[in-house]
Amino acid sequence: MAENTDVVVIGGGYAGVMAANRLTQRDDVTVTLINPRPVFVHRIRLHQVVGGSHDVVVDYREVLAKGVRLVVDTVTRIDAAGHSVELAADGTVGYDYLIYAVGSGSADPGVPGAAEFAYPIAALEEARRLRSVLDDAPATAAVTVVGAGALGIEAAAELAEAGRTVTLVCGEVLGPYLHPRVRRSIAKQLGKLGVTVLEGPDTKVTAVTRDAVRLSGGRELPSRVTVWTAGFGVPDLAVRSGLSTDALGRLLTDETLTSVDDARIVAAGDSAAPSELPLRMSCQAAGPLGAHAADTVLSRIAGEEPASIQVGFFGLCVSLGRRAATVQLASKDDTANRFSIRGRLAVKIKESSYKGLLKHLADEARKPGSHTWPFKDDKRRLLLHAKRDEAPVTRTARHLTDS
Known part of the structure; x- marks a missing residue:
């Protein structure tokens, strides 16, 4: 009788669920998913929670394989030597392999007053809190969105479309990832919605108060x-x-997503830094990385050498309210180019991405091992060679044995 292997996955987002589902293709693997919430959060729709058009909560039964044990708790510590994780509410859980897919959240603002008076929206609870604040604020109240990445752009557009008076403070440029040509197009669309966009070196936020935002150029909004x-x-x-x-x-981690400290620990999603060259934090990378992390574990269980990651990108979808969107196209190495898709087709692509992400997870739950990702970054290997030539490795991977 084959020995059973226990795999614990920490984090129930896009990467963690994909990994957990994929692991169920072996009957001799027991999979435990540990997540602080009892529901799946469709995170790329959080700006719609802020705008009041979607609640982003999905029942895990819709996306998680039946064979996966869900533990609703928070991991407080990983005991690598003891092959176990400590839980906030309910003891410890042992593992033979661990997949680290804790995701990402709001960064420490590091700006005076921001922690007290600004509202982050990178997590469900944060977005709901802001929604409540907006519901209590007058319709004419001035709203300032700080940060002009995709989330900032989408939140500003959603609020402006709902009739709010919105200023988007970029700090430097609107959409740093975007090609200048596409950036100008999005700025124009934001203008049509009534969003005031502030760009340039004088637009870095230096302080936040209860009723104002101060900028590096001396302006107070x-x-x-x-x-x-x-x-x-x-x-x-x-x-x-x-x-x-x-x-x-x-x-x-190395290029197989295995921790440089321990061969029993594998990472996926936003919380992984393979070869100190992490991929862009995104749902686009999370699914393929989750699948690859599972494949690495399954390869080790089978006594085979894990493969290196091959994850490429197609670009970035940005919604601009509920009736407009832009798709910034990119090379597979995630370099934005001058081409984009706009109009009704872009809206359809954005909406299909919302549904498609959930479908990919549900399909993997139904048929584990079936998920494939068509985009491969052929330039990553060259980048790794260049990095190693420029900065010789001064540390060695301290892989533990699997015994």
């Missing part, structure tokens, strides 16, 4: 409600557990 979307951070679980991380706190 009246702001009854300040929305903070500038930057993402990751949970400090790996750091607290004594595992090697990059400066942001992402778990350091």
Whole structure:
């Protein structure tokens, strides 16, 4: 009789659910998914929670394989030596392999007053809190959105379309990822919605008060409600557990997504930093990385050598309210180009991405091992070689044995 292998997945987002589902293709693998919420959060729709057009909550029964055991709790520490994780409410859970998919959230603003008076929206509870604040604020209240990445743009557009007076403070440029040509197009569409866009070096936020936002150029903006979307951070679980991380706190791994400290620990999604060259934090990367993390574990169980990641990108979908969107196209190495899709087709693509992400998870739950990703970054290997030539490795992977 084959020995059973216990795999614990920490984090029930896009990467964690994909990994957990994929692991069920072996009958001799027991999969436990640990997540602090009893429901799946369709995170790329959080700006719609702010706008009041969607609640983003999905029952795990719709996306998680029946064979996966769901534990609703928070992991407080990973005991790598003891092959177990400590839970906030209910003891410990042992593992033979661990997939670290804790995701990302709002970064520490690091700006005076921001923690007290600004509202982040990178998590469900944060978005709901802001929705409540907006419901209590007058319709004419000035709203300032700080941070002009995709989340900031989408939140600003959603609020403006709902009739709010919105100023989008970029800090530098609107949509740093965007090609200049596409950036100009999105700025024009935001203008049509009534969003005031402030760009340039004088637009960095230096302080937030209860009713204003101060900028580096000396300007002070009246702001009854300040929305903070500038930057993402990751949970400090790996750091607290004594595992090697990059400066942001992402778990350091090799190209198979295996921790440089322990061959039993594999990372996926926003919290992974393979070869210290992490992919862009995105749902686009989360699914393929989750699938690859599962494949790495399954390869080790089978006594085979895990493969290196091959994850490419197609671009970035940005919604601009409920009736407009732009799809920024990119090379597979995630370099934005001058081409984009707009109009009704872009809206259809954006809407299909919402549905498609859930379908990918549900399909993998129904038929584990079936998920494939057509985009492969052929330039990553060259980038790795260049990085190694420029900065010789000064540390060695301290893989533990599987015994």
